[in-house]
Amino acid sequence: MVYDVIVLGTGPAGLSAAVYCKRYDLNLIVIGKEAGAISEADEVDNYLGFVHISGMEMINKFVEHAEELGVEIHREEIIKIVKQGDNFIVDTDHGSYESRSLIYALGGTKRKLGLPEEKNFVGRGVSYCATCDGAFFRNKTVAVTGGSDSAAMAALLLSRFAKQVFIVYRRNKLRAFPVFVKKIENTENIKTIFNSVINEIKGKKLVEKIIIENTKTGEKSELELNGIFVEFGHVPNSDFAKNVGVETVENGRIKVKEDMSTNVRGFFAAGDVTTGGNDFDQAVTAAAEGSVAAASVYKLISEVG
Amino acid sequence: MDVTDADFQEKVIEKSKEVPVVVDFWASWCMPCQILGPVLEKIAGDYKGKFILAKANVDQCPNTSSTFGIMGIPAVKMFKNGKVIDEFVGAQPEPNIRAWLDKNM
Numbered sequence: 055m056v057y058d059v060i061v062l063g064t065g066p067a068g069l070s071a072a073v074y075c076k077r078y079d080l081n082l083i084v085i086g087k088e089a090g091a092i093s094e095a096d097e098v099d100n101y102l103g104f105v106h107i108s109g110m111e112m113i114n115k116f117v118e119h120a121e122e123l124g125v126e127i128h129r130e131e132i133i134k135i136v137k138q139g140d141n142f143i144v145d146t147d148h149g150s151y152e153s154r155s156l157i158y159a160l161g162g163t164k165r166k167l168g169l170p171e172e173k174n175f176v177g178r179g180v181s182y183c184a185t186c187d188g189a190f191f192r193n194k195t196v197a198v199t200g201g202s203d204s205a206a207m208a209a210l211l212l213s214r215f216a217k218q219v220f221i222v223y224r225r226n227k228l229r230a231f232p233v234f235v236k237k238i239e240n241t242e243n244i245k246t247i248f249n250s251v252i253n254e255i256k257g258k259k260l261v262e263k264i265i266i267e268n269t270k271t272g273e274k275s276e277l278e279l280n281g282i283f284v285e286f287g288h289v290p291n292s293d294f295a296k297n298v299g300v301e302t303v304e305n306g307r308i309k310v311k312e313d314m315s316t317n318v319r320g321f322f323a324a325g326d327v328t329t330g331g332n333d334f335d336q337a338v339t340a341a342a343e344g345s346v347a348a349a350s351v352y353k354l355i356s357e358v359g
Numbered sequence: 360m361d362v363t364d365a366d367f368q369e370k371v372i373e374k375s376k377e378v379p380v381v382v383d384f385w386a387s388w389c390m391p392c393q394i395l396g397p398v399l400e401k402i403a404g405d406y407k408g409k410f411i412l413a414k415a416n417v418d419q420c421p422n423t424s425s426t427f428g429i430m431g432i433p434a435v436k437m438f439k440n441g442k443v444i445d446e447f448v449g450a451q452p453e454p455n456i457r458a459w460l461d462k463n464m
Contacts, residue, residue, distance in 0.1 A: 087452075093390040110390045129397070131452050147453055177431040177448030186389040187431045189417075190424075260430070281430070 063159030065090020067325025070341035074348030162288025179261025184208035196281035205285035206230035314347035375438035391450040
């Protein structure tokens with residue numbers, strides 16, 4: 055069976071694309087396992103229609119919506135994508151699927167600190183998900199690395215559990231939404247250490263301290279703590295796309311035109327993996343890109359007939 | 360099989376002296392746990408009793424979670440002869456989990 059379109063990704067971009075594809079009566083499946091970066095947000099209050107909702111609840115509602123419309127979601131691991139003639143073949147750990155077009159919405163993978171000892175401390179103090187692991191650091195001291203919205207949200211969440219939260223950020227000003235920055239400034243147990251990076255983690259079995267380097271003076275200092283929450287943003291998951299010749303820009307995002315098309319005919323992309331949202335990486339921009347991609351697929355399929 | 364602080368000793372520690380027990384420490388608020396859970400359940404079905412999958416909701420197992428030093432979830436630990444012999448943290452792709460099981464069984 056050859057589908058009109060296979061949507062890759064089950065975050066806001068992929069699910070929104072799927073909903074619109076259904077509206078266009080396209081023959082589709084969605085393949086993906088991850089739930090998108092938004093699923094780890096403790097609270098989302100900037101998506102119209104949801105005044106207060108957790109990221110996980112929001113993504114569950116998106117899935118429910120898509121499935122209610124009859125979208126079939128294959129929770130499978132993507133192994134390879136190849137172009138065969140005008141069509142695309144997607145191989146997963148459970149099978150092989152063919153389609154006339156693709157909407158590629160695989161988002162990104164959380165960036166690591168990049169320290170050689172980091173992997174030894176995962177689950178022993180190093181965490182990439184504050185909503186998952188924050189509660190294990192009750193009355194402890196933790197650091198959040200990064201200055202983005204996700205770093206700010208992580209710090210605010212952790213301040214409810216931890217005794218003390220440090221934000222370690224390489225620049226001299228947080229780049230999170232001003233509303234988060236104000237909250238952080240007004241939270242007693244959060245302290246921001248600017249112009250600084252973590253360049254070593256120390257501990258016998260568990261995280262015990264970090265070495266912080268001041269990026270301006272080169273001065274190093276030790277900070278005793280129990281946990282490090284890495285919030286450095288995401289590395290775009292564009293490798294499968296690159297393998298079929300899709301063009302990316304320097305930071306790895308897929309270069310898309312206004313209609314979400316790429317340089318490969320029939321290959322559309324949406325969400326955090328693209329250049330389309332101006333690096334804004336919001337659920338609302340991802341969902342919007344997904345809808346545009348679906349409209350473009352419909353146009354292409356209609357033209358070809 | 361769900362386990363709690365009250366029955367962890369019997370259902371995991373003692374049982375692992377007969378057959379390997381894989382414990383999935385998880386929580387309802389953790390999205391990676393929601394992704395990993397069904398994968399583990401499917402694999403457990405495929406292995407047909409070669410190991411027992413025990414689901415430990417950290418809210419129901421605060422003491423056990425503390426005893427085993429849980430600081431990040433999902434945390435998956437394999438118990439054999441009453442002891443943890445291997446573990447991993449975070450949602451993993453299914454082939455990696457199968458390889459991990461095969462290596463340890």
